Amino acid sequence: MNSRAALFAQAIRGPILLITVGVLFAMHQAGVLAFYRSWPLILIVVGVMKLVERMYVPQVPPPPPPFGERPQ
């Protein structure tokens, strides 16, 4: 289930980014907020989504210990 949630978090990344870009451009055209001022929001959205993704992605298993110390 966990990996499915991770897949979901990954899949919504594109659409959310697209909506953000659309909203920023719509605001630009309406004269509310120019795009050259608002573009850092895209970075913030990408960053937040990466964080959300991390919460769902299962922890990367630790690297296998070196030879010889393999537990019985």
Place this chain on the structure above:
Amino acid sequence: MRPRSGSITGPLVLILIGVVFLIRSISPEFRIADLVARYWPYGLILWGTVALIEVFIRFRSNGPIPRNGISGGGWAIVIFVALFGSSVFQFERPDNWFRQVGFQSGIEAFGEEHQYPVNTITRSVGLAPRIIIEDFRGDAKISGTNANTISVTGQKNIGAFDIHDADKANSQSPVEVLTDGNTITIRCHQDRLDTRTSVSTNLDVSVPKGASIEASAARGSIDVSSLTGDIQLNGGNIEDVRLDDIGGNVKVDARGTRSIHCSNVQGTIELHGRGADVDLETVAGQVTVAGDYTGTISLRALAKPVRLESMHTQLDARQVTGYIRLDRGSLDAKDLVGPVKLSTKATDVTLAGFTEGLDLDVDRGDIELRPEHSAMGRIVVHARSGNIELAVPAAAHFALNANTENGDIDNQFGDALKETADGRGAKLEGSIGNGPDVNLVTQHGSITVRKATAEDAAETKAAALNLDR
């Protein structure tokens, strides 16, 4: 069998495009470019929402979840739409960049120009009213008359794709004349227009002679003549300013003027902002040109002190009986009443006929000085890199101290001046009679000190003639 994981957005986009073109074929007035220009960001939002819902539904119904909500090809389409949409949007705006840099508008190129008259409005006013022309686009011609009425007439040029848009724009942009005591406001209402039309209002205004004008223009030109009041122009993009026979003070503060021409002004002139050409002629008051003017600055017959600060050049003089002409890379002046103070960067300087002293500092450029008057005053010239040539009038007395660190000295006064070699440079010192100090210093370049000839005078005359032409 592997389940199809293709998105539903592809088919939806196809349906949408089909619908749009169907509407167009049914109703030809429907403009696709216009639609795209206005609504493409909402299209992106819609697409994102559909894709989001799709992912969500698949997640809930335990269907296969795509790796990415929007595929690589999808992003390519997004970028294409954004570029296309924003360029069409720019194109359709009334004050887009290419109109600002002087190209004709897309509407004027692809649409049609419609002309509408501005009905004449006449109001009786005092002898010295204050007239405010609010933010307008177009050309205004204002002239003073002996009557004590203000009359406004003119014509509107409306660029639009069809006559309905033009009619609508015409009714949305009435010219109004509002009177409030001694203040008259002319308003053109061009700011509340649709983006699909461009309206330029050409005004022909006649006012009582004593009127003062305050005008601001978003784009266009202003021509004022025969007034005794003050003129104040502010504006985003006033292109051409022409002021003739003005009794009061003139103040222009505008970005991006193509030309400013003032002649026969009794008051002071103050120019600020950015622009290209400046041409001031016959000014009785003080003149200040402080802005970045990239074209030719021409100053003639200025009776009071002048201060010029443009780009990298600063010049002060007490009076200009002849002319100053500053081009990119060269400054020519003739008949200045000093003390003259001039500093400039990469400019060749030619000064003829100046009196009462000169303080000149040139970073890079050749200097040619022809004082012409025997009372030439104290001269201090410093060049970092450039040749200095001084043509002294025959009767002048002076104490010379010339020095070049890298270069030769050409002395035509013979033994009266003593030349000494100094490393790679040279020095020339000495006095002719009992006169003011003349200090010439260049770090790289030659120095020539010679006697003025008849040809010098002829040359400056020719230059003056050339200027008038």
